[in-house]
Amino acid sequence: MIEYIKGEIAELTPAQMIMECGGIGYALHISLNTYSAFQGKQSGKIYVYEVIREDAHLLFGFAEKAERELFLLLTSVSGVGPNTARMILSSLPPEELIQVIATKDEIALTTVKGIGLKTAQRILVDLRNKVKPMEAMAATSSVSGGSTAVSEEAVAALVMLGFPKAASQKAVASIQKNTPNLAVEQVIKSALRIL
Known part of the structure; x- marks a missing residue:
């Protein structure tokens, strides 16, 4: 498994980054939070999570380990896939998401595109005790x-x-x-x- 990639930023858009390392360009799906962290930079180090499916091998990139940990916690919730987790992290920075979960703020989660009340409640119930150790x-x-x-x-x-x-x-x-x-x-x- 890939822990991180360190290299030159070949392309950067709000949803994707292409990081060149050793002559290979890695396409990474990123959140808006990560996009903001790398905007204007020529090179950097990005933490990676690899998703392997029958039809695709996807790389998700994160500016910080804490964001990757939250991504993994979110994807552990039934009904929350990698793209939904990325959407949540794009809407709520890691510190704010931890606060939303700690305070059981359903409304803040339902403002995220694609998150309904039931999914928000499931996230809050499943992650309530898991984000405290991160704090x-x-x-x-x-x-x-x-x-x-x-x-x-x-x-x-x-x-x-x-x-x-x-x-x-x-x-x-x-x-x-x-x-x-x-x-x-x-x-x-x-x-x-x-x-």
Whole structure:
């Protein structure tokens, strides 16, 4: 799976970006939020999520990891596909979407094209408990700036070991809050005891 692509921006439109890397042009479906982040830039690094279907291989690009995480959470909701998730992220920036879910604001979600009341309610119910760990991670990242890479690496390792991402994020955030200067290996070992 592709984690990110770093290269020159060959084309940029509000819905698509073509990133050239190593002589290959990758077409990425992007949100308006990502478009705004890359507008006016000649090169950059974009986080990627790959969707493989019978009839197509699609790449979705994100300016930040947090936006990609929200995209994955949205697509985990029944009835919300990649294009609908991208539409939601185009209408609501990641911070605002987290706030909408936390406050159970159905009306804000129904203003997004293609989202009806039932889908909005399903999103709020399914994601209510899943976005809080992301807020906690953002808080610990801003408090202990140097430990962001450590926490991301620790969470990724725990997920690869088969633990749920939300639980892994919560455990790592808790460990780093109490002892912020631990190495990645120590954070993972401590998290394994909690999980």
